[in-house]
Amino acid sequence: MLTSPENSTQPTSRARTIQDLADKLGIHKSTVSVAFSGKGRISDSMREKILSMALEMGYEPDPVAQRLANRSKSNMVCLCSGAFGDRIWSDKISFLQNYISIMGYEVPIYTPPKAAHNQAEVQATLFRNLRRQRPLAIVLAVYSLHEAAFVELEQYQKEGGIVISYDLPVPLDCDHIIFDREDNAYQGARYLLEQGHRHIGIGMSRVKGSPTDPRNMTQVLRLQGFRRALSEYGEAMHNEWLFANVSMERGGGEMARHFLELKERPTGLCIVNDYVALACMVELMRAGVKLPEEVSMIGHDNQPIASFCPIPLTCVSQPSEDIVDAVVKQLGVRLSGDTQPPQTITIRGQIIERQSVTAPMN
Helix, strand or coil: CCCCCHHHHCCCCCCCCHHHHHHHHCCCHHHHHHHHHCCCCCCHHHHHHHHHHHHHHCCCCCHHHHHHHHCCCCCEEEEEECCCCCHHHHHHHHHHHHHHHHCCCECCEECCCCCCCCHHHHHHHHHHHHHHCCCCEEEEECCCCCHHHHHHHHHHHHCCCEEEEEECCCCCCCEEEEECHHHHHHHHHHHHHHCCCCCEEEEEECCCCCCCCHHHHHHHHHHHHHHHHHHHCCCCCCHHHEEEECCHHHHHHHHHHHHHHCCCCCCEEEECCHHHHHHHHHHHHHCCCCCCCCCEEEEEECCHHHHHCCCCCEEEECCHHHHHHHHHHHHHHHHCCCCCCCCEEEECCCEECCCCCCCCCC
16 A cells, blocks of 8 residues: 655645656556557556656646546536526526536536627637536536637537526527526516506616627516516506616616606616615605505515515515526436437516505506
8 A cells, every 4th residue: 555755745836747657667658558548558567667757746637638638528517507696696606616516527617708808709718618528518508609709519418418497598509497487577577567557667787888799688588578468458668668788786776766856767677686675665765755555576586685675575486496406407308318409497486465565656
């Protein structure tokens, strides 16, 4: 049995390489490679000598390089997410990492860059390097990828890799676990309409660049659902009641200021997301607006903060656990060798009633 020499734990100024080890022993680096890979023929004494020297020098073989040399797949399932800005996104990626780890896989997380001036090249390089590591699967929740990144992902699929996209669709022939944001906005608007409101507005993030920009997919879907509900009740969309804000709490404060500036105000508001709704609610109450008597409010996602708003917030939920469960189940199916055509599974939220919505005042 090999034992670690006393100086094997001493820090080194840089990581040791296979060439360093070969130079120390006066042999070719291919001989060192054979000792670690188990391929080829070397004597037991030479293998023992190489491994002992590796311990002494603190050299460790690169697992990625070993996989490439052996042309084998890893035990990795890679998670790629483009957003960690709020709790609901972070929860989903955290739950996925936990559950997939329990299944026995390595689960690293990657975040493709979005703001780099050479975004296409940087994203493509990320997925090219990821593809070369031969993970078993890549689980995506990214909708602002450049076309060059999808080219790499398509190549990964051709090489036998599994891709599963969740939350939003991507232009790949893969399994999709879709959270139906259009239906969420539809449910929120329809709920207000059912309570008797006919003057309703919607608050959401600003459109970035052109309306066809993939980054605007969520806003486009929500507007479609909101307009569909209005149409069913024969009501028109009021552009002045479309509140396009920055995100999170600062956006809620901005929305409240715009609301207070209106001469004619809506009696009901659909607000994406709960933190925007909370900030808007607080600012309106500070200004003397009575909630829900003067304006009813319905949030989106049903995050824990919704129950602790000054007026507990009625919400349309985003069922994170259902989304995660569907992803994990479909991943298990694919890792078992199932080769059925790609599946699309749609997850929808539901109304969670609290005290922030009431019938409009006459």
